[in-house]
Every structure is written in C-alpha cells, then in structure tokens.
Amino acid sequence: MTGVTFPTKARPLHLRALAIFEDLRQEWLRTIIMVAAVGIVGWLVLYPLAILFNLGLHSRTGAFTFDNYITVFSEPGLVSALVNSIVISAGTTVASLLIALPMAWAVSRTTMPGKQFIRLAVLIAFVMPNFITAIAWILLAGPNAGLLNVFMREVFGVAKGWSVFSRGGLILVLTFSFYPLIFFASAAALDNMDPSYEEAAQMAGASAWRGSLGISLPLVMPAIVSSSIFVFLEAMGAFGAPAAIGNAAYFHTLTTKIYELFSYPPRFELAAAAATPIIAFTVLGLMLQRYATGRRRFNVISAKPKVARAVDIGIGRWILFAFSMLVIFASVALPLFVLVRTSLLSRWGLPFTWQNLTFKNYAALFDTSTILPRAVGNSLMVSAGTASICVVLALVIVWLIERTKLPGRALLTFICTVTFAFPGIALAVGFVLGYREPPLALYGTIWLFFIAFTAHRFPFAFQFVRNGVKQLSTELEEAGRMSGASWTRTLVDISVPLLKSGMMAAWMMVFAVTLRELSMAVLLNVRGTETMPIAIFNFVDNGTFESAAAVSVVLIAMSILSVAILRRIAGKAQMEV
Amino acid sequence: MSKLEIDNVSMSFAGIRAVNGVSLRVEEGETVVLLGSSGCGKTTLLRLIAGFLRPTSGAIRVNGKVVASEAIMVPPERRSLSMVFQSYAIWPHKTVAENLSYGLRLRGLDKITTAEKVRVALATVQMDAYADRYSAELSGGQQQRVALARALVLEPEILLFDEPLSNLDAALREHMRFEIKALLTKLKITSIYVTHDQNEAMVVADRIAVMNNGRIEQVGSAEDVYYRSETDFVAKFIGLANVFDAEVLGPADNNCIRLRTPGLGDVLATSGNRHFKDGSAVKLYIRPENIRISPQAGSGENHRRGQVMRRSFLGAQLDLLIDVGGTALRVVGPSAAGERHVDASTFLSFDPADCLVLTTNQ
Numbered sequence: 001m002t003g004v005t006f007p008t009k010a011r012p013l014h015l016r017a018l019a020i021f022e023d024l025r026q027e028w029l030r031t032i033i034m035v036a037a038v039g040i041v042g043w044l045v046l047y048p049l050a051i052l053f054n055l056g057l058h059s060r061t062g063a064f065t066f067d068n069y070i071t072v073f074s075e076p077g078l079v080s081a082l083v084n085s086i087v088i089s090a091g092t093t094v095a096s097l098l099i100a101l102p103m104a105w106a107v108s109r110t111t112m113p114g115k116q117f118i119r120l121a122v123l124i125a126f127v128m129p130n131f132i133t134a135i136a137w138i139l140l141a142g143p144n145a146g147l148l149n150v151f152m153r154e155v156f157g158v159a160k161g162w163s164v165f166s167r168g169g170l171i172l173v174l175t176f177s178f179y180p181l182i183f184f185a186s187a188a189a190l191d192n193m194d195p196s197y198e199e200a201a202q203m204a205g206a207s208a209w210r211g212s213l214g215i216s217l218p219l220v221m222p223a224i225v226s227s228s229i230f231v232f233l234e235a236m237g238a239f240g241a242p243a244a245i246g247n248a249a250y251f252h253t254l255t256t257k258i259y260e261l262f263s264y265p266p267r268f269e270l271a272a273a274a275a276t277p278i279i280a281f282t283v284l285g286l287m288l289q290r291y292a293t294g295r296r297r298f299n300v301i302s303a304k305p306k307v308a309r310a311v312d313i314g315i316g317r318w319i320l321f322a323f324s325m326l327v328i329f330a331s332v333a334l335p336l337f338v339l340v341r342t343s344l345l346s347r348w349g350l351p352f353t354w355q356n357l358t359f360k361n362y363a364a365l366f367d368t369s370t371i372l373p374r375a376v377g378n379s380l381m382v383s384a385g386t387a388s389i390c391v392v393l394a395l396v397i398v399w400l401i402e403r404t405k406l407p408g409r410a411l412l413t414f415i416c417t418v419t420f421a422f423p424g425i426a427l428a429v430g431f432v433l434g435y436r437e438p439p440l441a442l443y444g445t446i447w448l449f450f451i452a453f454t455a456h457r458f459p460f461a462f463q464f465v466r467n468g469v470k471q472l473s474t475e476l477e478e479a480g481r482m483s484g485a486s487w488t489r490t491l492v493d494i495s496v497p498l499l500k501s502g503m504m505a506a507w508m509m510v511f512a513v514t515l516r517e518l519s520m521a522v523l524l525n526v527r528g529t530e531t532m533p534i535a536i537f538n539f540v541d542n543g544t545f546e547s548a549a550a551v552s553v554v555l556i557a558m559s560i561l562s563v564a565i566l567r568r569i570a571g572k573a574q575m576e577v
Numbered sequence: 578m579s580k581l582e583i584d585n586v587s588m589s590f591a592g593i594r595a596v597n598g599v600s601l602r603v604e605e606g607e608t609v610v611l612l613g614s615s616g617c618g619k620t621t622l623l624r625l626i627a628g629f630l631r632p633t634s635g636a637i638r639v640n641g642k643v644v645a646s647e648a649i650m651v652p653p654e655r656r657s658l659s660m661v662f663q664s665y666a667i668w669p670h671k672t673v674a675e676n677l678s679y680g681l682r683l684r685g686l687d688k689i690t691t692a693e694k695v696r697v698a699l700a701t702v703q704m705d706a707y708a709d710r711y712s713a714e715l716s717g718g719q720q721q722r723v724a725l726a727r728a729l730v731l732e733p734e735i736l737l738f739d740e741p742l743s744n745l746d747a748a749l750r751e752h753m754r755f756e757i758k759a760l761l762t763k764l765k766i767t768s769i770y771v772t773h774d775q776n777e778a779m780v781v782a783d784r785i786a787v788m789n790n791g792r793i794e795q796v797g798s799a800e801d802v803y804y805r806s807e808t809d810f811v812a813k814f815i816g817l818a819n820v821f822d823a824e825v826l827g828p829a830d831n832n833c834i835r836l837r838t839p840g841l842g843d844v845l846a847t848s849g850n851r852h853f854k855d856g857s858a859v860k861l862y863i864r865p866e867n868i869r870i871s872p873q874a875g876s877g878e879n880h881r882r883g884q885v886m887r888r889s890f891l892g893a894q895l896d897l898l899i900d901v902g903g904t905a906l907r908v909v910g911p912s913a914a915g916e917r918h919v920d921a922s923t924f925l926s927f928d929p930a931d932c933l934v935l936t937t938n939q
Contacts, residue, residue, distance in 0.1 A: 027652070475666035478629060481653040482660045483680030483731065493679070497670045 030487045037396035038412065044455035045415050048430025052279070055272040055433055068273040075270065081252040082277060088170055088242075088253060089235035095175040096231050099327050100182035101217075101224070106320040108190035109212050111310045113321055119187070121328040126180035127559045128335065129516040131240020131533065132552045134173045135540060136335030137164045138244060139342055139549070145349045147338055165249035173241045176331035178231045185227035189220035198311075212311045225292040229285045230421065236281055237423025239519035240533070244540050254278050255425045255519065262523055268433055275426035282421050336556070343550035361550035372551065374528070375535040378446060379515055382531060386453040387510040390461035391503050393454075398466045399491070403474065420459035424519035427456055432523050444526045452524055453514050460513060461506040468502025469495075501569050508566040512559055578641045580605045580767045581626070581735055586635030586645075587791075588621055595621040597791035598635070603735070606765040608758075609796075610778040613788035614814070619771045620739060622788070626769060627660055627737055628653035639734055659728035660737040663744065665720040667712035673699070673723050674708040680731045698730035699723075701760070718749045725757070729764070736761075738770040742777060754780045775815055779803075787811045805849070809860060809935060818862040819906050823934070825853045833929050836861055840904030845878040846932030858937045865909040867931035870897070870917070871924050880926045885917050899925060 056068050072078055103122070107115040140148045141164040149161030163169065193216060201215045217224075242253040252260070254277060261271040313320070342348050343361050350356040365372045397416060401409045419427065431452040435442040442448040476498065480490035496503070518533035525534050532555050539548035581603040588596040596618045603609050611619040624630045626637060628644065628651060636646035639658070644651040659680075668676055677695040686694070699705040702722040712720055721741065728736055741757070742750045754777045761768055761781070772778050778785050779799040786796045787810070795807045806812035813820065823836040826843065834848045838861060846861060853859060874882065886905065887898035890912065897908045897917065908925065917923060 473664050473666060475662040475664050476668060478627075478653070479660070479662060479666040479668070479727075480679075481629070482627065482658065482737075483727070484654045484683045485679075486652070486654055489683070494668060498668070 027487055033396055033488075034400050037393055038400070041393060041397060041412075041458065042415060044451065044458070045419055048427055048434050048452075048455065049279075050430075051434035052272050052275055052426070052430040055269055056276055058269070068269045069276070072270045072273040075274075077252055078257055078274060081254050081257040084167065084246075084251055085236055085254040085278075088167060088174065089232045091167075091171040092174040092178060092235040093228050093232045095171060096179035096182050097224070097228060099175065100179040101186060102320060103324050103327065104183050104186035104190060105212070105217070106317070106324060108187045109216060109311050110317055110320065111312050112317040112324070114324075118324050118328065121332050122180045122183050123563065124336075124560060125176060125328070125331045126184070127512075127563055128177065128332075128556055129240065129518065129533065129559075130174060130177035130238050131244060131518055131537065131540075132339070132556065133177045133331075133335055134164075134170075134241035134244040135536070135545065135548055135552060136338050137169065137173050137176075138248075139338045139348065139545060140164070140334060141169065165245055167249075167251065169249070170242060170245045173245065174235045174238060176335075177238075177241070178234050179327075179331070181231050181234070182224065182227045185223045185230075186220055189223035190216055193219055222292055226289045229289045229292070233282055233285045233421045233423070236278060237421075237425065237519065239423075239425050239522065240537065243522075243537070255423065258425050258429065259522060262429070262432075268429075271429050272433065275423075275429045278423050278426045282423065282426075286418075286421055339549045339552050339556075342546050343553050345546050348545040348549070361546050362554070364547060364550070365554065371530050371538075372535055375530040375532050375551075376554075378449075378530060379532040382446065382449045382453060383511045383514040385450050386457060386514045387461070387507045389450065389454045390458050390510045391465065391507050393458065394461040394465040394506060395491075395496070395499070395503065398462065398469050399495070402466065402469045403477070416462045417459045419456050422456065424456055424517065425523060428452060428520040428523035431455075431520070443524070444529070446529050448524055449521070449529065449531070452520050453517060456517075456520060457510045457514055460509045464506035464509055465499065465502055468499045468506075472498055505566055505569045508562050508569065512562040512566065515559060515562070516555065579603060580607070580640065581769070582636075582638040582641075583622075583626070584636045584638070586622070586625060586632045586637060588618075588625055588630060589633045590621075594791050596625065596632075599791070599793050601786060601793060601796065603767060603769065606767055608761050608768045608770060608781060608783045610770045610772060610782035610785045611788055612772060612775060612778040612782075612785050614773055617788040618791040619773075619788045621791075623737055623739055623769060623771045626735070627658060628656050657734040658737055659731045659733040660739065661721075661724045661728045661741045663740045665712075665717075665724040665744075667715070667720050667723050667727070669712045672709050672711055673704065673715070676712075676723060677727050677730045680727070684731075694730055698726040701729065702726045717745055718753070721745060721753060725760070729760075729766075734767065736766050736768040738768060738772075740772055741770075742772070743774075750774075750777070757781060787814060789814070804933075806862070806933060806935070809937075812860075812862045812933060812935065817865050817907060817909070818933075819865065819868075821861040821863075821904075822937075823859050823861045825855055825857050825859055827855050831929075834934065836934065841881070841901065841906075844932060845929040846934050847930050848934065851934075853934065853936065859934050860937050862933040862935070863906075863927050863931065865896075865907040868906065868908045868910075868925050868927045870899075870908060870910055871926070874924050875926050877926075879929060879932075880924065882922070882924050885919050885921045885923060888917060888919050899923065901925070 057064060057066070058068075103118065106112040107118055138146070140146050141162055143149065143161065143163040143165065146161065146164070149158075149163075152158040152161050164173070197215050197219060198212055201210070201212075237255065239255040239259065242256050243259065246252055246256050254274065258271050258274050258278075261267050261274060341352060344358065345352065345356050346358045346360065347356070364370050365376060367373070397412065400406060401413055401416075431448060432443055434440065435448050435451070442451065472495070477490050477494055480494040481487070485493060516533055517531070518537060521531050521534050522537065525531075530538075532551055536548045536551050536555070539545070539551065579602040581601075583599055583601040586596060586599050587594060599618075599622060601609070611622060613619045621630065625632055625645065631650050632645055634647065637644050639656060643649050644656050667673075668679075671679065674692075674695050677698055678691045681691045681694060695708070696705060699708060702725050704719065704722045704726060707715065707719060707723070712723070715723065721744075724741070738757075742753050745753060758781050770778075770781050772781075782799060784796055784798060785802050787794045787802055789810045795802055795811045797805070802811055802815050806815065812818050821838040821841055821844075823838040823844070826835040826837050828848070829835045829845055832848055832850065833845050834853055836844045836846055836859065838844055841861075844861060874880070881901045883899040883901040883906065885897055886900045889896040893912060894909050895912045895917070897910070899906045899908055906925070
C-alpha cells in the first residue's frame with residue numbers, strides 16, 4: 001500500500017448527472033417536499049414583485065412604456081408626498097436615535113435604577129402599532145378636544161395648544177412607535193459585547209464614563225446603523241399613522257398617495273409606479289444595512305455572556321432615569337391611559353363622569369349586528385393561519401439551506417428575506433393586481449390575506465427557525481439516519497421535536513405581527529374580509545374614536561399576551577440549547 | 578470476502594480531494610482505526626462509509642454488496658451500520674431507553690423484544706440504572722456509554738466511531754479506550770474507529786490505517802506502524818523520531834547497511850531485507866527511547882560521545898536533548914537510569930536494529 005498512487009480520473013459529466021438524479025429519485029419524498037416549498041416561496045415573493053414592475057412599465061393597452069413613471073411624478077402632489085415621506089422618515093430616524101441611544105446605554109451599561117422595568121415598558125411601546133399610537137395622540141393632542149390641550153387651556157390658560165395634525169406630530173407618533181427598534185438592537189449589542197474592551201480602556205487610563213462611551217458605542221455602531229436604516233424604512237412604509245394624521249392635516253406621504261390612487265376611480269398603473277420609489281428605497285436601505293453590518297450579521301449567538309460591570313455614573317444615573325421615565329410616560333403610559341379612558345366613554349370628547357361611562361364599546365365586539373365579531377374572527381384566523389403556513393414552509397426551506405449543498409442556496413436565502421423590510425402597501429399593490437383575474441381571482445376573498453401576509457411575514461419565521469436549526473447539531477439528525485430512519489422520518493421524529501420551541505417562537509412572532517397588519521389589509525380588504533386593524537381604521541375614518549379605542553385596547557392586550565408567550569418560549573429555547 | 582471493502586474511493590469538495598484513491602479491506606470482527614491529524618480525510622472516509630457523503634469515484638462494499646459507487650447510492654439507514662458520534666448525539670427529547678429503542682422499533686420489533694434488547698445493551702455498558710434519564714441529566718462519560726449502547730443495540734454489520742472520546746476529560750478518555758477495546762474484543766464486532774490520538778489508536782486497533790492528505794500511508798498493527806514505518810510521514814507522526822538525511826555507503830554484515838550522515842557520521846543500520854542502492858539518498862530514523870546512555874564509553878558500532886543540553890524530568894521518564902558534535906539528539910530513558918546534569922558529558926549508543934531507513938523519494 002505504501003506510496004501507491006491510484007490514478008484518479010474525473011467522472012464523466014453524464015455519470016455525475018446520473019448520480020444527482022439517482023440521489024433525487026431515492027429521496028423522492030424529500031425531493032417533492034423541497035421542490036414544492038421552494039416553488040411556493042418563490043411564487044409568493046416573486047410573482048407580486050414581477051406584477052408590480054411589469055404593470056408600472058406598461059400602458060393600459062399593454063405597450064411597454066415609461067409613461068407611468070412620468071405621469072406619476074407629474075401627478076399633482078406626488079412629488080410633495082415623496083418629499084414628505086423622506087423628511088418625515090429622516091426626522092423619525094434622528095428623533096428615535098436621540099431617544100433610544102441614551103436609554104439603551106443606560107439600561108445595558110450603567111447603574112441606573114429600574115433597568116428591567118424600562119426594558120419591559122419599551123417592549124410595550126414596541127408592541128403598539130403605529131396607527132394606534134396615532135389615535136392615542138390625536139386624542140391627546142388634537143387641536144381642540146385633545147386632552148393635553150384641554151388641560152393646558154384650563155390649568156395654564158394657554159389658548160392655542162400644540163396640534164398633532166402636522167408633519168412634526170407625525171414624526172412624534174412614528175418616533176414613539178419605532179424607537180424601540182433602535183433601543184433593543186443597541187441594548188442587545190451592548191449586552192453581548194465583551195466587557196474586557198471597556199476594562200482595557202480603563203486600564204489605559206480612561207474614566208469609566210469615557211471608557212464606556214468612547215469604546216462601546218463605536219463597537220456597537222453596526223447595530224445602531226442597521227437599526228436606524230430599519231427605522232427609516234419602517235417610517236417610509238408606515239400607513240396607518242400617516243393616514244390618520246395626514247388626512248386631517250391635508251398632506252400626503254407616499255403610502256397614503258398609493259392608497260388614494262387605489263381608491264375610486266382606481267389608477268392601478270400609477271399606483272404600481274408610485275410604489276417603486278418605496279421599493280427602491282427599501283432595496284437601497286437593505287444594501288446599506290448589509291454593508292454596515294458586513295460579515296457580522298449572524299453574531300447573535302455569542303459565546304457565554306460575561307456580565308459586564310455596570311459603570312457608576314453618579315448623579316448622571318438619575319438624569320438618565322428621569323429621561324427614560326419621561327419617554328416611557330409619553331410613549332406608553334399616556335397613550336394607554338387615553339385609549340382606555342376613551343374606550344369607556346359613550347362618546348369620545350365627553351367629560352369623564354359616571355353618567356358618561358359605559359362598556360358598550362367593548363360589548364360591540366360580541367354584537368353580531370356590527371362587523372366587529374367577524375373582524376376579530378378574521379384577525380385570529382388569518383394570523384394563526386399565516387403563522388402556521390410560514391412555520392411549515394420555513395422548516396423545509398431552512399433545512400434545505402442549512403443542511404444541503406444544493407446550488408442556488410444564496411439566492412433562495414435572498415428571496416426568503418427580501419420582503420422583510422418591504423412596505424406592506426407596496427407589496428399589496430402587486431397582490432391585488434396579480435390576483436384579480438381567473439385563474440387567480442382571489443382578490444376579494446380572505447384567501448388572498450393568507451397568501452399576501454405569508455409572503456410579507458415569511459422572513460420572521462425563516463430567521464427564527466434558521467437560528468434554531470443552526471444551533472441543532474447535525475449529528476442528532478445523522479444519528480436518526482444511522483438508527484434506520486429515512487430522511488422524512490428523521491425530520492418528523494428528531495428534528496421537529498427538537499426545533500419545537502424555535503418553531504413555536506416563530507409562530508408567535510408571525511402571529512403577533514400579522515395581528516396588527518394594516519398597510520396590506522387596507523388594499524386587500526373588501527366588505528366581509530375586515531380584520532381588527534381595518535375595523536379600527538374605519539372607526540377613525542368615521543370619527544367614532546371611542547369604538548376605535550376599545551378595539552385598540554383589545555388588540556394591544558392580545559399583542560402583549562402573544563409577546564409574553566413568545567418571551568417565555570424564547571427564554572426556554574435558550575435554556576434548552 | 579471481506580466485511581468491508583473500500584475500492585479506490587475518492588471524494589472531492591469544491592475541487593479539493595479530501596479522500597484520494599483510498600483502498601482498504603476490513604475483515605469480520607476486526608477493528609481498524611483511521612488515524613491522522615485534522616484535515617487528513619479520516620472523517621470524510623468514515624462519512625463515506627456511513628453514507629452521509631457520496632464518493633466522487635470508487636466503490637464501497639459491505640458483505641460483498643455495493644453500497645456506494647458511481648451508479649449506486651444506498652442511503653445511510655439501509656446500510657446496516659451504526660455510529661457513535663463525536664458529540665454523542667443523544668436525542669435530548671427522548672429518555673435513554675427511548676434513544677435505544679428508536680431504531681429497534683423502526684425495524685418492526687415488538688415491545689417486549691425491544692425492551693429486553695435495550696436492557697441487555699444498557700447492562701453491557703453498565704448504564705441499566707439510567708434507562709429513564711434524559712441526556713441533560715447524564716455526565717459526558719455516561720452520555721458516551723449511552724451512545725455506545727445505542728449503536729450496539731442495533732447489532733450492526735459494522736460499527737463506526739467518529740472520535741468518540743475526544744470530548745471527555747483526559748482521565749476518563751484513558752479509561753474508556755480500554756473499556757471500548759474490551760467490549761469490541763468480547764462482542765467480536767467489526768468496527769471502524771476514527772481518531773487523531775495515537776495512543777487511543779494503539780489501544781483500540783487490531784490494525785491502524787495512518788492517513789495523510791486524503792491517502793492511507795500505511796496499514797498495519799501498532800507495532801508495524803511504530804517499528805516498521807513505511808513512509809516518512811508515518812515515522813514522524815507515530816511517536817517521536819530523530820531524523821537524519823543520509824547516504825548509503827554499502828551493505829554490511831547481518832542484513833545491515835552502512836550510512837553516512839552529515840551530522841552523526843557513519844551509522845550502521847538494518848536494511849529490513851530491503852535493497853538500497855549504493856550512493857542513494859535515504860533518511861535515517863532513530864526513536865529517542867532506543868538510544869541508550871551510559872557514563873562510560875562503549876566500543877563497537879553506533880557509539881557516540883555527547884553533552885547534555887537540556888534535561889526534563891517527566892516522572893517515569895527523563896527527556897534529554899544531547900549535543901553530539903553539533904547535532905542535537907532527543908533521548909528518552911527511564912529516570913532511574915541515573916542523574917544527569919546539563920553540561921554533563923555522556924556516552925550514547927543505538928542498536929542497528931533500531932535504526933529505520935527509508936528512501937527519500939517517498
């Protein structure tokens with residue numbers, strides 16, 4: 001055997017092709033499942049996008065044209081809507097950074113009191129959808145009847161208060177909705193950071209303050225940049241708050257403009273063309289984000305977390321504490337208070353006295369003469385269904401990406417994550433237009449909600465399940481094969497039980513975000529397919545804020561409940577692994 | 578017919594040949610250890626046998642039946658093999674007993690037979706008291722035993738081990754290798770055992786296949802690969818060796834040849850019944866423990882005088898570095914052989930029979 005060199009020739013191409021085919025045939029069930037899953041996800045994501053761009057580039061007669069883009073930008077108000085969107089998104093991003101960064105640093109790195117409470121309170125702000133925050137602030141700072149303005153008028157005699165119906169008001173509402181994104185991303189990065197960097201800075205002679213601020217903040221810069229871009233994109237794609245505030249303040253953003261182009265008389269080509277700037281911003285933002293985070297995108301699973309010594313900042317901790325409490329008061333406590341208060345009044349704007357108190361707004365949820373029982377049912381059904389479809393699809397696709405060497409996995413990963421930051425309303429344009437005519441005439445049915453929501457929210461399930469699979473040793477599955485189980489059998493008997501908590505967390509996450517979905521639903525909605533957010537939106541449109549407040553309170557309660565369950569599962573999952 | 582036949586198997590990953598034209602036969606009841614450093618292709622070869630990878634070329638036969646070739650690929654679950662994994666891979670959602678019974682139930686065995694087989698297998702590894710535990714409640718050594726029992730209970734044609742002891746602490750690893758050897762000898766089960774630890778290999782193996790760069794360099798007993806290394810890599814990888822470039826001067830008595838080395842002068846070495854051309858370049862290998870030290874000068878072939886450069890006391894042994902006319906020689910001997918100080922003058926000698934010679938073109 002010594003030194004014997006065997007001639008090794010490359011296998012002829014047809015034999016290699018034969019071998020691949022043989023593999024596929026032998027694992028035929030696996031092959032079918034994989035092909036089906038890839039086909040479904042590819043179709044869900046790519047078809048509406050194709051429709052969107054295709055329609056934007058064609059005239060009503062079907063000829064190829066750039067006219068729609070020219071028309072849409074000469075359409076009155078569109079350029080100003082675009083400018084509004086950019087200015088408001090930028091303002092929201094800056095304001096969110098100013099609020100979130102000091103808070104994140106304080107809860108992660110300092111001796112500030114009440115850190116756990118602040119994290120929980122910000123989580124509630126995170127759970128509140130922007131259109132509900134908008135309603136709360138309309139009730140608080142509406143020009144005449146707003147509680148705060150009434151208060152200022154009656155107590156301090158300020159004749160003309162501050163009105164939320166302005167671009168500044170919209171920035172305030174969006175900031176209170178989106179600053180948690182920066183807060184959690186930065187706090188998590190600071191939590192996971194190796195404290196020895198800071199300690200090294202102190203050994204080098206920097207004060208505790210300077211060591212922490214000068215070393216930690218730059219190190220978590222990727223997390224800050226990436227979450228800031230995310231906030232910008234979320235603000236750009238937000239629909240509920242701009243609709244509620246812009247409508248009364250007589251200004252448009254891109255999303256409300258798309259909605260208007262969709263309303264009677266609908267101009268679909270223009271809507272498709274108007275959606276493209278948002279998509280362009282999203283793609284640009286995602287590319288920037290990729291660039292900013294570089295190769296460190298997946299360093300979430302860090303080594304054993306070392307507990308960093310909290311920096312003692314003396315009197316500063318009380319200043320930061322006061323600041324954090326003020327933010328939480330304005331972004332969580334006040335809105336929740338005003339929503340609950342309003343939901344108990346027989347007519348919003350009435351004084352809060354015994355004879356005006358009622359439960360009728362909540363009772364309406366069970367009153368079948370209103371749309372509410374159906375809306376609650378639809379919401380639960382669509383959210384649960386979407387979550388289930390997403391998780392099952394994610395399991396198969398993630399297995400394919402993490403456990404096989406199939407070519408094209410990078411492209412598949414891209415398709416699976418691309419809709420993550422996509423504004424719902426732009427995607428919805430593609431879905432409505434793509435599913436109007438037979439054989440895909442699903443527009444106007446609840447089924448299109450499942451399809452569109454799955455396409456939009458699949459990335460959440462994908463990331464959760466993927467994290468689970470990444471932490472699952474391949475050998476556990478291989479041990480199944482060695483024990484005599486086929487691929488499918490191993491998936492059912494070994495992988496699924498072991499991924500249970502990851503899959504449940506993915507399910508809860510998709511359920512929670514689908515429950516509050518408004519921007520897609522407004523376009524997909526017809527009579528009979530109302531969901532809870534749609535019901536709230538309609539109440540605001542009619543000016544019946546007391547009903548909107550009641551449904552909002554229920555929606556927030558359901559969201560908080562699902563996030564609480566999610567935290568329990570996710571916490572357990574971490575312990576199991 | 579051999580139990581396992583690996584016939585000219587190659588496997589490439591992205592253009593790199595992880596396994597390069599390997600052939601190997603394993604007989605019934607035999608334990609063959611694949612030994613090599615990381616990246617040598619030993620784990621790839623094991624995974625090819627298991628069926629997790631498909632060979633780029635060549636064939637693998639179990640009991641004469643082809644399980645992998647250019648035309649055939651039998652999936653792992655239908656190869657009648659079982660495997661002990663590096664991470665043990667005890668399914669955390671099943672109890673110890675459920676881990677063992679899973680494969681048996683898949684084979685359609687009834688509950689009573691299954692329970693009995695599980696009980697016997699657990700008793701074999703002294704884990705019968707832990708049948709209802711979960712893996713999280715077991716120590717590393719216990720998980721290792723369960724992994725072994727789970728592989729044994731299926732009564733496989735061939736048992737595969739993928740670095741099974743590398744996650745244990747040193748003392749337990751030392752203990753377990755003897756236990757595994759005893760078990761394999763008792764059960765007469767055919768096994769392929771992958772490790773990078775040569776001591777482990779020497780304890781467990783009937784035969785060791787030393788791998789390097791995707792090839793098997795030598796297959797043989799522990800004594801074969803140690804005393805009769807066939808390649809430069811094997812001689813250096815197994816144990817320690819003082820290596821010298823040398824030139825063949827010509828044959829001598831008693832199956833010996835005379836060599837000339839730049840550092841050590843003329844040396845008499847055994848030719849091991851092989852023919853070396855006069856004047857050809859060779860390499861000379863002398864193991865540190867084969868060099869004897871004495872305070873008095875001796876006479877005859879292969880005697881040298883040197884000076885102690887470095888001295889390390891290792892308990893049972895003394896590890897010395899000795900300067901012989903400008904050439905450093907590593908010498909390991911029993912500590913009792915005498916106290917030697919740095920800079921002390923000493924005499925050393927080595928038997929021609931302990932001098933291994935290999936031609937350099939290998």
